[in-house]
Amino acid sequence: SQKIEQNSEALNIQEGKTATLTCNYTNYSPAYLQWYRQDPGRGPVFLLLIRENEKEKRKERLKVTFDTTLKQSLFHITASQPADSATYLCALDEGDYKLSFGAGTTVTVRA
Amino acid sequence: NAGVTQTPKFRVLKTGQSMTLLCAQDMNHEYMYWYRQDPGMGLRLIHYSVGEGTTAKGEVPDGYNVSRLKKQNFLLGLESAAPSQTSVYFCASSPPLGNEQFFGPGTRLTVL
Numbered sequence: 001s002q003k004i005e006q007n008s009e010a011l012n013i014q015e016g017k018t019a020t021l022t023c024n025y026t027n028y029s030p031a032y033l034q035w036y037r038q039d040p041g042r043g044p045v046f047l048l049l050i051r052e053n054e055k056e057k058r059k060e061r062l063k064v065t066f067d068t069t070l071k072q073s074l075f076h077i078t079a080s081q082p083a084d085s086a087t088y089l090c091a092l093d094e095g096d097y098k099l100s101f102g103a104g105t106t107v108t109v110r111a
Numbered sequence: 112n113a114g115v116t117q118t119p120k121f122r123v124l125k126t127g128q129s130m131t132l133l134c135a136q137d138m139n140h141e142y143m144y145w146y147r148q149d150p151g152m153g154l155r156l157i158h159y160s161v162g163e164g165t166t167a168k169g170e171v172p173d174g175y176n177v178s179r180l181k182k183q184n185f186l187l188g189l190e191s192a193a194p195s196q197t198s199v200y201f202c203a204s205s206p207p208l209g210n211e212q213f214f215g216p217g218t219r220l221t222v223l
Contacts, residue, residue: 032210049211098144
């Protein structure tokens with residue numbers, strides 16, 4: 001399975017700023033990559049999926065990029081709000097509808 | 112729709128005891144998964160199922176067994192619990208040809 005590294009365990013930012021999270025993987029490039037949000041004491045919730053032939057995907061204030069040359073995905077939260085505070089997980093396709101998850105990055109947005 | 116539900120929410124076991132965690136989904140999804148989540152390690156796949164009556168091993172299957180007798184239910188069993196199985200367990204499901212997974216609220220298990 002893939003080795004997945006998400007940058008720093010925690011990210012603290014000021015409200016209104018852009019948060020940028022990194023997901024790096026080491027082996028083969030997956031067919032797709034997903035990002036999930038997890039709040040304390042809750043299960044992960046799906047946010048975005050980006051396929052290997054897509055460079056960028058957007059959903060409201062969220063943007064995901066996928067660079068198969070760098071073996072990296074970037075996840076951006078623009079105009080961040082305190083309600084965006086959560087842990088964000090990246091997940092890579094392992095085939096047969098299985099995913100490998102990173103350990104997550106906890107984002108705290110200060111008002 | 113209730114989505115994915117898990118029973119129980121919390122459980123404390125003594126070493127050597129057995130228990131079964133129940134996962135139910137009402138979305139008619141084909142695929143179901145059991146994960147464990149430990150601090151700093153992310154979600155690790157224990158077992159999964161691609162349809163009723165089928166199961167397969169994931170990344171960390173030792174010490175666990177599963178059954179998928181009905182499409183909507185996926186059971187995770189611990190035959191002889193060990194302290195190393197203290198964790199938060201999540202069940203998830205996904206539709207055929209779909210990629211996103213829908214997660215339950217989790218079960219927090221402590222083995223003393």
